[in-house]
Amino acid sequence: MFHILNVDDLATDFLLDLWNLALVNKGKRNSKLKNKIITNLFYEPSTRTSSSFFSAMNLSGGSVIPINNVQFSSVSKGESLQDTILTMSAMTDAIVLRHHEEGSALKASEVSEVPIINGGDGKGEHPTQTILDGFTIFNSFSESMSNLRITLVGDLKNGRTVKGLVKLLSRFNNNHFNFVSPEHLKFSDKLPNSSYETSDINSVIKETDVLYVTRVQKERGSVYNYELKEEQLLSLPRKSIVMHPFPRTTEIPNSFDSDSRAKYFDQIKYGVWCRQILLEKVLLT
Amino acid sequence: MFHILNVDDLATDFLLDLWNLALVNKGKRNSKLKNKIITNLFYEPSTRTSSSFFSAMNLSGGSVIPINNVQFSSVSKGESLQDTILTMSAMTDAIVLRHHEEGSALKASEVSEVPIINGGDGKGEHPTQTILDGFTIFNSFSESMSNLRITLVGDLKNGRTVKGLVKLLSRFNNNHFNFVSPEHLKFSDKLPNSSYETSDINSVIKETDVLYVTRVQKERGSVYNYELKEEQLLSLPRKSIVMHPFPRTTEIPNSFDSDSRAKYFDQIKYGVWCRQILLEKVLLT
Amino acid sequence: MFHILNVDDLATDFLLDLWNLALVNKGKRNSKLKNKIITNLFYEPSTRTSSSFFSAMNLSGGSVIPINNVQFSSVSKGESLQDTILTMSAMTDAIVLRHHEEGSALKASEVSEVPIINGGDGKGEHPTQTILDGFTIFNSFSESMSNLRITLVGDLKNGRTVKGLVKLLSRFNNNHFNFVSPEHLKFSDKLPNSSYETSDINSVIKETDVLYVTRVQKERGSVYNYELKEEQLLSLPRKSIVMHPFPRTTEIPNSFDSDSRAKYFDQIKYGVWCRQILLEKVLLT
Numbered sequence: 001m002f003h004i005l006n007v008d009d010l011a012t013d014f015l016l017d018l019w020n021l022a023l024v025n026k027g028k029r030n031s032k033l034k035n036k037i038i039t040n041l042f043y044e045p046s047t048r049t050s051s052s053f054f055s056a057m058n059l060s061g062g063s064v065i066p067i068n069n070v071q072f073s074s075v076s077k078g079e080s081l082q083d084t085i086l087t088m089s090a091m092t093d094a095i096v097l098r099h100h101e102e103g104s105a106l107k108a109s110e111v112s113e114v115p116i117i118n119g120g121d122g123k124g125e126h127p128t129q130t131i132l133d134g135f136t137i138f139n140s141f142s143e144s145m146s147n148l149r150i151t152l153v154g155d156l157k158n159g160r161t162v163k164g165l166v167k168l169l170s171r172f173n174n175n176h177f178n179f180v181s182p183e184h185l186k187f188s189d190k191l192p193n194s195s196y197e198t199s200d201i202n203s204v205i206k207e208t209d210v211l212y213v214t215r216v217q218k219e220r221g222s223v224y225n226y227e228l229k230e231e232q233l234l235s236l237p238r239k240s241i242v243m244h245p246f247p248r249t250t251e252i253p254n255s256f257d258s259d260s261r262a263k264y265f266d267q268i269k270y271g272v273w274c275r276q277i278l279l280e281k282v283l284l285t
Numbered sequence: 286m287f288h289i290l291n292v293d294d295l296a297t298d299f300l301l302d303l304w305n306l307a308l309v310n311k312g313k314r315n316s317k318l319k320n321k322i323i324t325n326l327f328y329e330p331s332t333r334t335s336s337s338f339f340s341a342m343n344l345s346g347g348s349v350i351p352i353n354n355v356q357f358s359s360v361s362k363g364e365s366l367q368d369t370i371l372t373m374s375a376m377t378d379a380i381v382l383r384h385h386e387e388g389s390a391l392k393a394s395e396v397s398e399v400p401i402i403n404g405g406d407g408k409g410e411h412p413t414q415t416i417l418d419g420f421t422i423f424n425s426f427s428e429s430m431s432n433l434r435i436t437l438v439g440d441l442k443n444g445r446t447v448k449g450l451v452k453l454l455s456r457f458n459n460n461h462f463n464f465v466s467p468e469h470l471k472f473s474d475k476l477p478n479s480s481y482e483t484s485d486i487n488s489v490i491k492e493t494d495v496l497y498v499t500r501v502q503k504e505r506g507s508v509y510n511y512e513l514k515e516e517q518l519l520s521l522p523r524k525s526i527v528m529h530p531f532p533r534t535t536e537i538p539n540s541f542d543s544d545s546r547a548k549y550f551d552q553i554k555y556g557v558w559c560r561q562i563l564l565e566k567v568l569l570t
Numbered sequence: 571m572f573h574i575l576n577v578d579d580l581a582t583d584f585l586l587d588l589w590n591l592a593l594v595n596k597g598k599r600n601s602k603l604k605n606k607i608i609t610n611l612f613y614e615p616s617t618r619t620s621s622s623f624f625s626a627m628n629l630s631g632g633s634v635i636p637i638n639n640v641q642f643s644s645v646s647k648g649e650s651l652q653d654t655i656l657t658m659s660a661m662t663d664a665i666v667l668r669h670h671e672e673g674s675a676l677k678a679s680e681v682s683e684v685p686i687i688n689g690g691d692g693k694g695e696h697p698t699q700t701i702l703d704g705f706t707i708f709n710s711f712s713e714s715m716s717n718l719r720i721t722l723v724g725d726l727k728n729g730r731t732v733k734g735l736v737k738l739l740s741r742f743n744n745n746h747f748n749f750v751s752p753e754h755l756k757f758s759d760k761l762p763n764s765s766y767e768t769s770d771i772n773s774v775i776k777e778t779d780v781l782y783v784t785r786v787q788k789e790r791g792s793v794y795n796y797e798l799k800e801e802q803l804l805s806l807p808r809k810s811i812v813m814h815p816f817p818r819t820t821e822i823p824n825s826f827d828s829d830s831r832a833k834y835f836d837q838i839k840y841g842v843w844c845r846q847i848l849l850e851k852v853l854l855t
Contacts, residue, residue: 054350055376079817090838091625247364268375340661532649553660
């Protein structure tokens with residue numbers, strides 16, 4: 001039994017194997033998990049993530065107990081996270097946990113009798129987002145993750161998806177990172193070797209392979225928003241890609257959606273593909 | 286790929302075929318949709334409609350991602366309807382959309398990559414309710430939709446089910462409509478050719494084949510209620526039927542429920558039968 | 571067709587048969603209910619109970635329409651419980667009803683066209699909890715339910731699980747009951763023949779086979795809590811068992827969880843096993 005708690009725990013070989021399987025399978029249906037049931041235990045709402053796991057589980061024939069808005073449920077009777085985890089692990093085969101507190105997935109894994117998949121723990125990690133982000137790059141650049149110029153823009157201080165992606169891409173050779181944000185939302189983790197920090201997107205956009213745009217995290221306390229203009233996006237190299245973990249507000253104009261460089265809706269589809277393979281790995285090991 | 290957005294888009298041949306299939310199948314189980322998954326995307330609560338689609342999908346072996354109370358979900362992070370639709374259409378095979386704004390289903394269909402089924406859009410339409418209402422009449426009058434005297438009573442101004450049913454029955458020959466409401470809740474669409482407006486139910490109830498009672502739409506701003514007495518209902522012709530789109534408050538007394546003319550619980554069952562066939566048509570075309 | 575409304579309706583032979591089947595089957599998967607769909611109709615939240623039925627139904631291949639927080643649904647449009655029951659019984663094969671009002675399950679059964687399973691009705695009953703509590707004892711004491719010293723502790727006035735368990739165990743020979751509570755939370759039903767009331771747990775804990783600890787029912791108006799110390803629990807006889815219907819707050823320290831006498835997480839697993847057999851009995855009869 002193993003848990004999916006953070007990016008550092010995911011071995012590169014494991015990820016490459018997962019991505020290769022996802023690329024071959026492309027979300028095709030099977031019945032490998034027809035005897036399995038998982039719990040979507042969501043302490044804060046995340047339609048996208050919970051639906052993605054639901055759909056992924058379904059593709060392999062498995063079932064999901066959807067528990068959304070746990071704040072309205074038994075927890076209101078004063079139950080600890082540990083007891084809730086032990087309860088759900090007594091009746092299901094794995095738990096996808098979304099929680100507002102950093103470290104909650106780790107805490108859950110310490111008591112659970114079944115695998116815990118971290119579906120986002122506050123300002124902590126969101127490893128399955130990193131898996132799908134990585135797959136999007138893997139799939140867009142001929143299954144290579146090296147020699148890329150990655151420009152990250154927006155709220156780099158609070159965005160857990162940025163932290164995860166930087167950790168992941170730092171493992172591969174010769175990647176360069178541009179961190180674009182205002183001073184008060186600067187990337188707060190250790191900078192990778194080849195890094196450049198700026199508040200001016202125009203100074204780096206033309207030298208970018210992967211533009212990763214993040215949302216202002218209103219619910220985590222930031223108030224800044226970054227609106228990219230269509231002209232700026234059109235100045236990206238032809239073979240670059242534009243990613244966004246979604247939801248977006250006004251960071252990327254809708255008019256860019258039909259551009260072949262826009263990969264943010266592909267990311268959502270890839271999320272299902274990757275989570276399907278991940279669930280098979282977690283539940284059949 | 287086609288959407289189910291409004292009654293006018295539903296060809297009569299399409300409906301007659303759907304009803305005939307529903308009548309033969311009667312909600313029998315099959316596995317035609319065992320490889321399909323849809324999203325119930327409900328921006329306002331409607332247990333009846335969402336459960337009916339859930340059950341219908343299940344009868345054909347398919348699955349449903351239940352998203353209720355979208356107001357508590359990612360939308361609270363400021364996502365547009367279009368982005369939510371594109372998101373869910375990247376991971377499911379069709380979307381049943383319930384939304385408080387008129388025109389939202391059309392808006393959704395303009396961006397979606399998968400079929401949109403309008404599950405009610407504010408004061409707009411609710412075409413699957415019209416389909417099941419039509420089937421109830423079809424099934425009660427020997428598969429004929431003509432030569433009927435239809436009496437519609439209650440809030441005719443705001444009730445979208447009334448508008449849909451009038452549109453549908455106007456297509457068939459020799460139907461006569463009685464509109465019974467107080468002045469301020471009068472039917473506001475174009476009156477059919479053979480129409481009579483009154484505020485006195487007693488003047489028409491004995492000359493009625495289909496009595497269609499609607500609920501006061503408190504959540505859409507009306508304050509009037511129409512309470513039918515059991516004596517009035519008993520004065521209906523023996524071969525007439527009484528319909529109600531539900532939920533009811535006090536429009537029809539419970540004591541009438543066991544009368545053979547009361548068809549409102551049959552409507553609910555027929556809703557599942559019809560939606561099953563509709564989903565098969567939408568998802569297998 | 572039969573309903574599961576209260577403990578008194580459950581014949582002892584029925585229960586012994588159910589427990590024996592659950593003990594043999596141990597939650598193993600089958601497809602006996604693959605053509606069945608039930609509704610989890612929960613007017614108040616209960617993640618544990620609703621998830622247990624969901625998982626149990628799934629183990630036998632069936633499906634569940636999850637309706638949680640009915641207060642946010644059609645009922646807000648003023649629908650009566652009876653109409654909601656008739657609605658759901660027109661589209662599903664059974665209804666698990668959780669409701670805040672005592673007597674609601676009985677009321678539901680009087681109109682329903684499908685079996686009603688009482689999933690807890692206010693201060694009334696929670697018969698499937700009693701079934702799993704009974705199974706826990708049955709399984710822990712060599713399939714015997716007699717000659718036991720049962721100590722019940724906590725809020726004995728409001729706790730419906732205590733009332734159900736006392737009713738059940740009173741049917742078997744030579745059981746003795748210790749009721750431990752402060753004066754204002756004393757057991758309010760008729761005391762069984764061999765009973766002893768006290769407010770001092772220490773006076774009876776060493777002469778106990780089954781220690782049944784309940785939670786303070788804040789949401790039902792009590793304000794007392796009973797904290798057992800680890801030393802007290804360790805003074806229980808070696809072959810005794812400790813049960814709790816959960817959720818717990820501070821009644822039992824986490825440090826006791828790994829003790830072999832602690833059966834409260836087993837209860838959760840057994841709940842799924844028993845509900846699976848119960849659903850098969852209810853839906854296939």
